[in-house]
Structure formats: C-alpha cells, structure tokens
Amino acid sequence: MALTVPPPRSPLDGGPALARWYEHELGWATSAGPPVQLVTGLRFDVLELPATAGRRVLRRLGTEVGPVALMGRRMRLLVAAGAAEELPGLLDWLEWGGISLDLAMLGADGRMTAPVPPGWRPTGRSPSGTPGASVWLRAPEPGREVESRLPALRPSRGGADAPCLARLVAAAAAECHRARLLSAARVHRPEPAAGAAAQQRPTAQRFASS
Template structure:
C-alpha cells in the first residue's frame, strides 16, 4: 500500500562545513610554521620531529601555567591541555617523574613523542589561510570539541628554540626548563587527583 503524501520523509540536512577548509589549515601549518601534518582528515600534527607534547587535565594545566608564567605554545581540547615541549621530552618523562619522586602515582600526565599525532587546533583568530587562489580569515574557534590554541605559535619565528627542554641553564628564552615544567605540572595533577578523591561520596559498606 502506497503511503500518503504526508509520509514522505523530510530531507536530511547536509553536514555543516568547518569555518576554514582542511586544506587551508594544513597549508598554514606546513608552509607558515614548517610543521609536518599526517595524511587524512581532520588535520593532525605529527609529533616527535619538531616538538613533543605533554598532555594533562585542563584544570591542572591552567594552574601550572599560572605558576610558570610565559610558556611555549599551548592547545586545549575539551578537558585536556597539550603543552608543546622540545622533541625527545616524552621519552625523558618517565625517568624525570621517577627522579622527582612522582613515579609511583597515576598523575594523568602523559608524554606524546615520536610516532604520535595530535589534533591540529584552528589557526589563531584573524589568521588568513590560503585555499587555492582564495584566502579565508579564521575566527579563532573550531567546531564544538575541537582543539583550539590557548597560546598559539607565531609564524615567522622559530618555535623550537623556545620550547622547554632539559637544560642546566634553566631553559632557553622565556620558557621554563623541562624539569620545572614537569615538576609544576605533576604537582597540580596530584592536587587535582586529591580534590577529586575528596569530592567523591563515601560508600558505607
């Protein structure tokens, strides 16, 4: 039996396109910053060549940055923060946590190094990315849940020399050295862990 006209299904709306096409974002990272991107969509940055990443809870990361002052590029996605550090730092992280006497605790502080990728945040607000012959100005915000820059990299300026690294001189430029960064981040991750544990309702057996 043929259904009535009222039973005709409504057209499905097309998915919303991102404010800046992927090819423009990819071009900005590769040509303006010289950073390698992974094939496919969405655009992801290859970790371990130009930089590594420290991944930690957003709340702990914000508290750590308040203590550290100026730092290297920092991205945020949902409730996670990703701090760019010198390439090779992820490999040093477990030993560094042991040396700082944090190794026995689950701090939710993770290092991403060679072989990893991380989401490419939308270019900062006002940046013009080239898509073919056209140039589109970014709005500085991605779609819901997408990564965004809290402290973006600056095109035309070498990012790598200012990234936190192991250094007997206490870091380079304005960036803290890796020991200080990891120590501060681990402390804030531990404090967050304790606050969350205290906030859980106790279960009486």
Template structure:
C-alpha cells in the same frame, strides 16, 4: 546613496573558513611543522616538538603558579599551548616524551602514583587546532581562551584551539621546554625563555595530584552526606 536591496540579491555572507588544505599549508610551509595525511588534520609529534597531555584544570593551576614565580606562566607568550575539551596540551622539545618516565621517577612522581599525565612523541600525533583569524589575538585572558595571531588564516573554532598560538615569525625555531634549558637564563630575564622541562613537569605533576586529591575529598564528602545517621 545605496538603493534598496533587490529581492533577488542575497544578503552578504561571511567568508568561508579555510579548508584543511589551506590550514595544512600554513602548518607545513609557514611553521615548518609536518602533518599526518588524512582527516581530521593532525600534527605529527616527535619531529619539531613532543606533547604533554594533562587535565586542563591542572594545567591552568600550573600556569598560574609559574606566573607567580615569574617563570613564563602567562599564556599570552612563550611556548605553544593548546586546549582540546577538558585536556591541555603543552608543546615541549622533541625527545621529551622519552625523558618523561625517568624524569617523573627522579622527581618522585613515578609508580605507584598514577598521574593523569601522558607524553606524545615520535610516531604519535595531536589534533591540529584550527587557527583563528587575524585580529583575534593570541592570548587567554581571565580564563577565556582565544586563538590565532598575526599572519594566521581565518577559521572557525573547532574541538581544539590554541591558548598560546605558535608564532609564524619564529616557527619551528621557537624555544620549547627542554632538559638542556636547566640553569640557563636569558639576558632579558626568566620570562624571555621557557621554563626548563624539570620545573615544568614538577609543577604540572603537583597540580595534577592536587586536583585528584581535591576530587577525592569532594567525593568522600558527598558519600558521607548520603549515609543515614547511626544511633546506638
């Protein structure tokens, strides 16, 4: 039998979240991803991966479309995807940032269109999402993001979080969207490998453009509602 708690004994406290050193060790030694010195903790781009940065609203729509096409759209699996505020960050193959301007132009999404889509490559970095604890799961279901995965140190939610966390058992060898993936197909089907970079960029660009048009129409409707009626 457990006796009454003594007044001098504090209540149990939850374990402290891991510090930056522990999380940095996990990224560098478990995943093999280089980090940038200093705080807050950031992941170096252009070595193991590049990053596509886009509005989260367009990102959710893009993955919904890819899922309907059977092209690895489910956020529960596939290449890593992070969320930071209103922005979504897709990890793609290193070198993709250099390909993006030409690819957008080839897909007819280049100038004068000014898409809210940027790429972070060599010399750049992204905020390191703090991994969640074991058992937190690694999926985003019904639009509710969750981070973490097996073997990931416990931690608290920060400004950035994983929607699709990196997989420690695959680490830097996880397949990422790349131009070289065009025309390839795994023996297990399309969803066993990432979409090629052309398909991904075209889908993302389409959804970014649609979001912008939708917002423009909404703004025009609000402005029209505020205009006084004209009588002749």
C-alpha cells in the same frame, strides 16, 4: 610573552588549507585528516594533562609555558622534541615515579589534532569548527623559532634561555596529583546520616510553627 597569530586573508576552507598553513608558516609536518593532525617527535613533543590542572600550571609558570592548546577537557603543552623519552626518568628523579598521575606524552610518530589558528573562520562542516575542537590558548608565532623556546631538559637542546622541562613537569605532576585528590575527596564526601536528618526535622518544624 604573549604569542599571537595574525588573521589570514581567507577563511578556513577545510583540511588542506589548515595543513598548508602549518607546513608553510611553521614548517611543521602534518597528517591528512579529517581532522588534520600535527606530527609530534620532529619539531616538538606534547605534554598532555587535564585542563583543570593545566590552568594552574599556566598560572604558576606564566610565560615560561607556550605554545599551549586545549581540546575538550585536555590541555596540551608543547615541549622540546625528545622530551617524551625523558618523562619516566624525570618523574622518578622528581620522586613522582609509581604515583598515578593523569600525565601523558606524545613523542616520536605521535599525532596531535591541529588547532585552528586565531583569526581563522571555520566554514562548512570542517571538524575544526565543531564544539570541543582543538584551539590554541597560546599560539605559535610564524616567523620565529618556536622550537628553540620550548621547555627542554638540557639547555643545548633549546638554547640557553629555554624554559626548564624539569620545572614544568614538577608543576604538572603536582597539579595533577592535587586535582586527583580533590576529585577523590568529592566522590567520597560522606552524606548526612538518615537518622541525623530525621532528628533535625522536628526542630525545623518547631521554628516554622513559632
């Protein structure tokens, strides 16, 4: 299910307009900036992971995941409020406990930089218009109960049709571990030995002179 936000009637005129949009259209609490921040732990928590791993999670789970924000090299997946408290036990249950994973949760009293909604035009020197600003990859849709569709551990917290938090965390942990292994392999990839390179040069010269 693609989530889109209709363009507003006026351009983004700084933090106050952005904060009003989130508070009035979605009912989400904000914290004054700059930059404007969304308060987590009330209507939603946030699962944060490297963007490279996050893109693989989105491909694996498709429309089960959303809304999704991107800030620099980090991806932020909105999940049901209270999920941050469940993460350590969930990782243990999934047998990822004690393994170094680049996963983080923003929960009660946390802060997430507010992405500029699609269609908004940053003006002036707003932080939201700078390179690396937070943007929505899958935006929340005003007028719908976003929170009831967020991944939750228990169906009663997000409705019978809510995506499964355990499935999301399992995919995220696997992709973070995969990304970590690939990064380590690139760092420790052996370079050609100096002696071997020297032995190859006469051969190359012989072919060049023939």
